[in-house]
Structure formats: C-alpha cells, structure tokens
Amino acid sequence: MTIRILAIDDSPTIRALVAKALRGAGFEVVLASDGVSGIESLPEAQPDLIITDINMPRMDGFGVIEAVRADDRYPDVPILVLTTESGADLKARARRAGATGWIVKPFEDARLIAIINRVLGR
C-alpha cells in the first residue's frame, strides 16, 4: 500500500528537495505552498503523514498542526515539522500544538526517510 505524504512549504526549493527524497523512497507526495492550501488539500489528499514548514505566509506551521488536530477526520495523522530552527522553544510550541516530531533543515534524505518510517511504524 502506497503511503501518501503531504509536504507543506512555501519554498519551491525545499518542496523539490522533500519531494525528491520522498519519491525516491517510494512515497506518494502531495505538495502545498502554504498552510491554507495545505489544509485545503487534506480532504482529497488523505495523507498518511504531514510534513510542514513553520514560517509560511497565510498560515504558519503551528496553525496547520492545530487545524489538523482540531479536525476529527484526521485524528492521529503524524505531523513532522521541518524547520531551520532547532530551539527548545520552537519544539515546545510545536509540541503544544500537537506536532509528532521535528526535522531540522538541512536534512539528509536517508534521515528524513528513517524518521518517517519510524513515526509510521514501518
């Protein structure tokens, strides 16, 4: 069964990097360029996992996490925060919002995949 991952990032570069890594590992990838379009794509995308940036226009990553967690349709979907910042403050905020984990940019493809597999129990 194909695993589908929704990646939300306002940077086309990061989207491309994430998509390359994920597709290379056999995941199906849906991309969104900001929080709002990410949330809008949920009903159709039905992702098994969400990767989101924090700093984005329209709706930031915290907003995405809170919106997903508040929606009964996607109760336990794991959400990984992909961020340049590794501060404890950010992790705490992400956790309060309901993030599953975090990956610090720049990421290595292998590590990204390992983390996703771990979180998905694969």
Add this chain to the structure above:
Amino acid sequence: MAEMDEIQEMFFDECGELLEGLANGLRQMDQPGYDKETVHAVFRAVHSIKGGAAAFGLNDLVTFAHRFETVLDLLRSDRLEADPALMSIMHRSSDCLADLVTAARQSSEPDHAKREALLTELDRIMADGGDDDAIEFTPMVIDIGALDGEDPLPGLAGEAGFNIHFIPDGDLYRSGNEPAALFLALAKLGEAEIRVDSDFVPPLSDWSEDQPQLRWTIILHTNCAADEIAEIFEFVEDCCELHVTPLTAEPDGPPKPDEISDSSPGDIPETAQINPPEPAQTDSARPSRPAASGGDSGATIRVSLARVDRLMNMIGELVIKEAMLAQVIQTAGMSEDPDVLAGLDAIGQLAGDIQESVMAIRAQPLKLVFQRMHRIVREAADATGKQVNLVTVGEETEVDKTMIERLIDPLTHMIRNSVDHGLEDGETRQARGKPAEGRITLSAAHRSGRVQIEVSDDGGGINRPKVREIAEERGLVASGASLNPAEIDQLLFMPGFSSKTEVSALSGRGVGLDVVRREIMDLGGRVMIHSEIGQGTTFSIALPLTLAVLEGMLIQLCGETMVLPINAVQETMRANPSMLHGVGQDGRLLSNRGDLIPIIDLAGEFGLRDCPATIEGGVLIVIEADNQKRSALLVDGIIDQRQVVIKSLEENYGHVPGVSAATILGDGKIALIIDPEEVVRTSSGDHDRAVPAAAAQG
C-alpha cells in the same frame, strides 16, 4: 546529481524572487505605519534563503542570512524599532545577501570585508536589542550518531541489550506519536520482548486522558548503542517517562523505586512478543482517492530558457515557410482561389498568434531591472553624499527576457550618471528653491509597439557651455562650431567624452554614455536626451518588443531586396522636383516640413551603383536618427511591409557596415536588414556619396 543541480538552480531562481520581495518589503518599512505583515514577509524571505542555502551547504550565505534574520526577528517582535539608521543597515544587508547569492551562484568570492562589516553591525544591533532568546540555529546538525553501530555500549561479556521502562502520558497520544511504532523501531534493533502493565488503567468512570495509564517494559537484546535507543524516543522524551538501563548492569530489573514510586512489583505483567504488525495507520479502510497527487503545483511552471528559445526559433522558421508557401501558391497561379487565400490567411493569422504567445512567455516585467536600481541609487547617493529618492513607474511593463538582462548595465550606468551629474548637491538645490532630496524617476511604458524607458532627474539640466568646452578640449568638435542645444546634448554620447574627473568613488564607471548608446542600439533601440536648464534631464530609450522579429519595410535597390526597420521610417514619398534643392556642386537636399534634409543614395552607400539612380524615378524614405536629425534614403521602390525573422550575420561575417542582420524571404532568398543609423553616420562623413546632381537630373 543532475536532479540536485536542477533543484539548486531552482533555489537560485527562488532566491531572486525572495530578494526582490525582501527589497520591496524593506522599502515599505521605510514608511512609517507600515503593515505588520510586511515584516513577517521580509523575515520569511531571509529565512527561506537560509533554509535552502543550508540544504546546499552554502555556509557563507547561511551564516549571514541567519544573523540578518535574527535582527529581523527582533523587529518582528517589536523589540527593535525600524528607525532610518536601522533600516539603512537592513537595506545594506539585503544588498549584501543578494551579493552572497550571486557569489554562490557563480561560485565566485563575495566581498568579505563588506560582509564582515555588516555582520559586526548586525551583532551590535542584536546586543542592543536585548537578544536574549535569539533564534537558535545550528547550521549542520545532521548527525546520525552511532547508527553505524561502531560504538556499541561497552557491555560486559554477558547479554548485550537494554531494559527500557516507558510510561507515555496523554500528550504523546495527542501528538500523533504511537507507542506501537516506537516498539517496531526498537524491534528493528534486535529482539524485543515487550510487556505491558495495565494495572494502572483506571475504571472508565475515572478516565482521564492526561494520566499515564499503560506502562511498558521492553527488554531489548541488541548490540546497538544507547544513542540509538535515545533517537527512537527523540520526539517523545518530553511526554513520557523513560528509563533505559543496560541489561548487563541490572538484568531485567524493575525501575528504581524512587523513579516509579507507585509501581507494584508483585504483578506478573502480560508479555507480548512483537512480530512486525501491520501499522495501525495503514490498515484502516480509507475513502478511495485519486491516484494523481494533485496538491498545489501552482499555476506556474518553470521552463528552461533554451526550450523557449527553441520554440521561438521554430516559429521564426514557420513564418519563413509561410511566406514561402504564399510565394509558391502565387507561382502556381492559385493566388486567386478564395479557398487557398482563406487557408493561407488563417495560417498567417495563427503563426502570428503563436509568435505573440511565445513572446509573452519570454516577456518579463521590467520590475526585475527597476528594483535593482534602488540599490544603485543608494550606492551612488552614498558615494556622492547626495540625498536621492528613486521613483519607479510602470514596473509591470513587460519586455523580452534577454532584453531585461541586457538592460541592466546601460540602465545602471544611466542611473549613476543621473545621480552623479544630473542632480545638484543638497545645498545647491536648496539655494535654487528645490527640496534637498533629489528625485530620479525611472519609468516604462508600451508605446506604439515599442517599449519606452525613461530616466529623468529633477536636477540642473545639462550644462551646455561646460559640455561644449569639454568636447572642444577633447577635440570632439571644432572650436567655435555652430551647434544647437540638441547637438550639444548629443556630444554626451560621443566616444571619448567623459566629464567625470571628480567621481572616483562610484565603482565600475569605466565607461561613458557612448557605451550606453551602443548597448541600446545593439538591442535595436535608440536613446534620446532632453534637458531643460534648471528643470532636469531625461534620457529616453525606445526598444523593440523582441529581439527575434522585426517589423520591416522591404525595399528594392538595384534588383536587390533589403529590409529597413519600420521604426526608423518617418514617411515615404515619391520624389518630385519641386521638393529638391541643389546644394554645392552636386549635392541635393529634400525640402520636407520646413526642413532641408540630406538625401542619401542607399544603392551608392552599399556599392550597388551600376544602375544610376535618379531621384525622380525613385522613392524617398525619410528616417529619423537618434540625434533627431532626419535624412532621406533614396531607394528604387517599396515592395512590402512585413515582419521578418532576424538572423544574425555577425557570428559568421563579423560586422558589416550599414547592415545590422539578415532575414530569409518567402522565396528563400536572403535579404539584408539595414542599420539606418549607421548608414546616416557613414554617409554624412563622406560627401562623395551624395547624390550627384547630374545623375539626379538625368
């Protein structure tokens, strides 16, 4: 690797957009009461550059972007105020960031001194801004630790492995983490024996999500290091109790009493041997969903310029083939057939539409160039100590991408020239009753099939006596020659004219306006100058919309067909003797709209003179050159007016005097495209070529 290169190229393109947004945002922040969202957008731009740069290991860029971003974060959180002094540093940081991006893209060395100086200033601001909780950032934290298994715990000779006690709390479940997934990950490290202790699960009536309910003990037989265990729990360490002890240290031991105070050791826990189960996330039935990953691919795609160019070339060929087809049809005597004509017409229309569409793909707003000019103005203003405000108008005007790139240098030069020579210094301005801050307006608009770009200043206007003096000094013009104001202004474009003796601080100023003029002419454009004493000076550039196709007038010249760019043509007329005036021995002038304008025999200019030209039998085409001087070209006849595809000659033949390029006509023959400017220039210095009166009368 090719894919990575492509993504990196994409990153640099993205940087261009981000830097543009950054510069724009900072300019908005110069105004009091700016929108708060602007600061966020500015922050995000720098942040995205940093993120991407880190992915490609561009550490210079990362370091600078990081500190820049930290200061922006202070602004964003109102811990700093966007006063002019700070904004000036922000603008310069934005410029420096742009330089670093360029350096990274070209793999060249950036200006380290400038960067260091700015970093110092940014650090100072951070210190002032009470930056006690700056954004933490570790650029290179990719550390997979002991995943290679090279550092196993120095276990004793006995059983290697760990005893893991794990008590998740409610947050763990709410954050999308799943104990089963963690256990699976553990099981991959070795053999895991997992026991759940459900004694603490309260009756349903006392159920509270926030209380830990299930407790787990995992005995993991493995050779891996403790780091690897820690990594598995990295996302949940803040929402569980976790005790990991080496098996050898305390084999199969319960947690220490003080760690889990209310444990009841007497119970025999349930034991479960983990076989990789189906992950909970994937086995539930889901609504069917489309296979395509729709998502947000956006309404734009990136296409390499080479592909668009190829398309453009093919359309050029299509236009030629279409003309050839028309010729063949005519030769075959079918040109009267209404069906054939309608079909041909439709193809022609379509070819035109396709051409326009492709041109639209290549078109980019001049914004890309204009925005760079803010920086140029800033630098030039700093160097000259003048206060300058740059106003841009019509940034959205679109021109061909190639043109955009080639406009940067001439515009940069013109803008610097305006700051440097056009504007007076603050004191002089105030003495003249003008605001101390000079204004330079950079505007663009589409005007009758051409793009008009103007650089105007509100300075003192061209100091014509001074210009004349310099020109005479340098031998560009005979001393005491009679020159009208427009002619004096034209001297600025003469090679060798350069009045910049005092300005050395403006770097890259090795060229004069003559080079600007040459560059614009190479783009098929012209430069005009207009100046009013005390009011300012305006340089106008008129450019064609594209470099690939030209609207041309096909003319007949001693049996040859040639093309004259239509934009140079003012009017055409069949010569009649009453309009002609003799001058000197054998010269002739055309009386036209109150002016007497020289007649140039084009066939003579191109050395085609074995058929003697008679003015009366020919057609005169009045053209206007850059300097607003008009001339009349004598040709044998006008054949047609049509778009022609420009084919460069210079690559194979070098520069041919009086000819700018060539094109292929419908019959497959080559026609040369005339450079009217050059023809006028060469002929005016060569009176032998003036139309002989005898021939004219004969």
